Amino acid sequence: MGYDRKYGNIVSEFGDIPPDEPVIVFRGRDRHIVTLMNAYYNMCRSGGDPLSASPEHHLEIIKETIADFQQWQMENRDKVITPRSDRYIQRMRGVNEAEDGNNG
Incomplete structure (x- = not known):
């Protein structure tokens, strides 16, 4: 299982991606x-x-x-778009807000 910064954990059908290996996913809509x-x-x-x-x-x-x-x-x-990574940004904002709340 690899890790993509936008989509998270990526599982290979054949299990040949080590967990610490970075992976990137490109979609047909890109x-x-x-x-x-x-x-x-x-x-x-x-x-x-x-x-x-x-x-x-x-x-x-x-x-x-x-x-x-x-x-x-x-x-x-x-369905073809110019990628923006909006959901990734929202997810990261949520993580950062949660971390900020834990530090107060």
């Missing part, structure tokens, strides 16, 4: 995800040099994931 994933694909493909490029099977997974995001966004245009 307006920037396709651009981000294309940049990631290009970085993995080139790796900075031929010896550090990702294997072809990893690149295929990325391409398939990009296609999944594109398809979802085309079918759900009304």
Whole structure:
């Protein structure tokens, strides 16, 4: 289980994420995800040099994931947003207010 600052604990179906490893979750509704994933694909493909490029099977997974995001966004245009992390900010304010109340 990893930890994402916005979504909290992230559980992997295969249980291969150590509890102390940071994780980030990008969702289909994120307006920037396709651009981000294309940049990631290009970085993995080139790796900075031929010896550090990702294997072809990893690149295929990325391409398939990009296609999944594109398809979802085309079918759900009304749900695609520019992320704001409002719930995270509200949650953090609540934590900070609770901590302030405990210190008084």
